[in-house]
Amino acid sequence: MRPGNxxxxxxxxxxxxxxxxxxxxxLAGVFNPAFVNTVSGGVVPVTPGPGANFxxxxxxxxxxQALEFIVTIEREVFVLDASGNPxxxxxxxxxxxxxxxTVRLNTSGTGNATEMGILxxxxxxxxTKVGLGEDLLxxxxxxxxxxxxxAGATGFGVPAGNLNPLDLFTGNFNCGDTVVFRAFVQTxxxxxxxxxxxLLPGFEQPSVFSGPNTFVNYERFLxxxxxxxx
Amino acid sequence: xxxxxxxxxxxxxxxxxxxxxxxxxxAGCSAFNPAFLNLIAPGGGDAFVTLPNSPGFVVLAxxxxxxxxxxxxxxxxxxxxPPLTDAEILNxxxxxxxxxxxxxxxxxxxxxEMIDGxxxxxxxxxxxxxxxxLNQNDLTNVVARCDVGSIAxxxxxxxxxxxxxxxxxxQLVQTTVGNTTSNxxxxxxxxxxxxxxxxxxxxxxxxxxxxxxxxxxxxxLSPTTNVVCGSVIAVVVDGVMSVPFLRAxxxxxxxxxxxxxxxxxxxxxxxxxxxxx
Numbered sequence: 001m002r003p004g005n006x007x008x009x010x011x012x013x014x015x016x017x018x019x020x021x022x023x024x025x026x027l028a029g030v031f032n033p034a035f036v037n038t039v040s041g042g043v044v045p046v047t048p049g050p051g052a053n054f055x056x057x058x059x060x061x062x063x064x065q066a067l068e069f070i071v072t073i074e075r076e077v078f079v080l081d082a083s084g085n086p087x088x089x090x091x092x093x094x095x096x097x098x099x100x101x102t103v104r105l106n107t108s109g110t111g112n113a114t115e116m117g118i119l120x121x122x123x124x125x126x127x128t129k130v131g132l133g134e135d136l137l138x139x140x141x142x143x144x145x146x147x148x149x150x151a152g153a154t155g156f157g158v159p160a161g162n163l164n165p166l167d168l169f170t171g172n173f174n175c176g177d178t179v180v181f182r183a184f185v186q187t188x189x190x191x192x193x194x195x196x197x198x199l200l201p202g203f204e205q206p207s208v209f210s211g212p213n214t215f216v217n218y219e220r221f222l223x224x225x226x227x228x229x230x
Numbered sequence: 231x232x233x234x235x236x237x238x239x240x241x242x243x244x245x246x247x248x249x250x251x252x253x254x255x256x257a258g259c260s261a262f263n264p265a266f267l268n269l270i271a272p273g274g275g276d277a278f279v280t281l282p283n284s285p286g287f288v289v290l291a292x293x294x295x296x297x298x299x300x301x302x303x304x305x306x307x308x309x310x311x312p313p314l315t316d317a318e319i320l321n322x323x324x325x326x327x328x329x330x331x332x333x334x335x336x337x338x339x340x341x342x343e344m345i346d347g348x349x350x351x352x353x354x355x356x357x358x359x360x361x362x363x364l365n366q367n368d369l370t371n372v373v374a375r376c377d378v379g380s381i382a383x384x385x386x387x388x389x390x391x392x393x394x395x396x397x398x399x400x401q402l403v404q405t406t407v408g409n410t411t412s413n414x415x416x417x418x419x420x421x422x423x424x425x426x427x428x429x430x431x432x433x434x435x436x437x438x439x440x441x442x443x444x445x446x447x448x449x450x451l452s453p454t455t456n457v458v459c460g461s462v463i464a465v466v467v468d469g470v471m472s473v474p475f476l477r478a479x480x481x482x483x484x485x486x487x488x489x490x491x492x493x494x495x496x497x498x499x500x501x502x503x504x505x506x507x
Contacts, residue, residue, distance in 0.1 A: 044286035044376075044460030056373060060281065084317025104367050111338030117287065117373030180281060198281050211286070212460035217507045218289045218371075221462060225293050 044211040047178040049202040052215035053123035056178040057130060061107035061114040063185050063193055068144040071181070072102045072136055072165075073120050074129040099125070102134050104144075119218070122175035130172075130179050131165025132195065138162065142195055143183050158183075158191035166197060176202030286376040286459040290332065293370075293464055294323045294346035296500060299472035305483065306351065306395065314351075323347040324471035324498065325392035327425055328451070329384035335377040341384050346370045346467075352394045352423055381463055382453030388427035389451065391444075391471055391497045397421040398484035400476055415479045418487060426497045443494045449501030462507035469500030 048054040059069040078086035079095040087095045105116045120127050133140025141157025166172035166179055173179055178200035186194030303322065307314050314322075325347035333339040345368060383389070399419035405412050430450055432441035439446075454463050474492050476484040485492045 046283045046286060056287075058284070058373065080315075080317060082315040082317065084315070084320070101368060103369050105372070106340060106342065108338055108340055111336045112334035112375050112377070113332075113338040113340040115284065115375040116340065116342075117375075118369070119289065119371050119373060182281060200283070209460075212458065212462075212507070214287055214289055214460045214462060218291065218462045221291075221464060221505070221507050222293075225295065225466070 042206045044209055045214050047200045047202045047205055048176045048215040049205050050176050052219045053175055054119040054215055055122050055127045056117055056119055058117035058178055058180045059105050060182040063183050064109045066109055067107050067183055069105045070133055072131055073127050074098055074100050075125045075127045077125045128168045129165045132181055133160045136165040145191055156191060158193045163195050173199055284375045287373045288378045288457050289373050289462045290381060291371040291464045292344040292346045293466045294326050296324050296467050296469040298322050298324055299470055302473055322351055325349055326467050328389040329387040331384045332374050332381050333379045335379045342372050344369050376459035378457040380453055380455040383451050390425040390427050393426050394423050395483045398482055399487040400479055400484060401487055428497055441494050444497050445500055451502040452504050454504055464505040466503045466505055469498055471498035
């Protein structure tokens, strides 16, 4: 962003601060809750946070054309025996293997449908890598432009390039965080589309919400389903 | 690789941080979202890019709690390679696929295809490669940006269940040789493993069930409208997937194709419940 925008930014902040002061910080009573949540948070969560064991992967399409994001994660899963119990090696450590999951998220070119997301549980089996492309390689198609690729629609894939997968062990993200992949129009690149990754750390959002606690509610709901199954 | 941050960043200058903090403190409120502050006062640094936060999310989930008929499990469990373990058999769920339309309050919509259930439970005599859509997209939840107007089954689409075995269709044929008349089943059709659309029961004008199919009229998927931002919408599937066995003729999954009642129930019996949290 250009440095000149700082002045405008401070004017905006000052105006908003005045509005907040006048309202005794009761933003929700004055402004649209959606706006309040975007600006100050505290209405509904925007990332799973420490209270919910998920990694949220959110894709944002800023290209004005339909895009399919190919999201892949890796996680360490326990190797189970025939009874479903985790196996241990001779030293008593649990044996794990790397499991890869790929999902395709379609986004439209306009409106709220330009964004979509998916939650990956990370309590039992931590998510260790998050990236774009089926094999998390720079040459993989990270996004498919012009429709759903599997359906054979005419379109093309855009490689992930230097958008390497994010790694848990190097501190790129943690359980409770939100990883955002954004595609935008960029001249001089393959397909004319650039891709960025963002991180929204879970610990930075408020812990109390005036609205539904989305991700905690979802986790609790999943737990009740497992209990009913048993 | 540049990983940008959607909230605060260590690359933010201390001066800018202090300035923002003073303004926020002066306003008597510490709840300004750092992402918003960063967006309008990034504090310099070429690599520092932020995104505005979403106003919130709605989680849409598919939870498959349906089970598989024991006859079918027994038929397949030994032939799958490597064999299914007891633990895997206990956790088997039929593979259910549905297309849902999320309509946003701004009029745009997105159609998503959700699939849940066991993808490995397929007759090994059929090449899994011939079923590219079986394991293509394991999407059991999606997170949509607020505001969501409604969530409903995509118009013109069906909820489908994957029937993992070929089905032999037989027809009862009457043969007369001289004075002897005999009835015997002759093979007529074979339906390969494939997704099968689930049908709602036929009812007469009085609401009585005329032909029992896969879903009771009261158990169909109901649309959800006026979705509150931050809520969780879960589609819960219960029921049993089953295929017919014409035991008098063969031990493989099979049916009398003139028996409308049996044909109508191929795939099993399911119910769909929408839970809003």
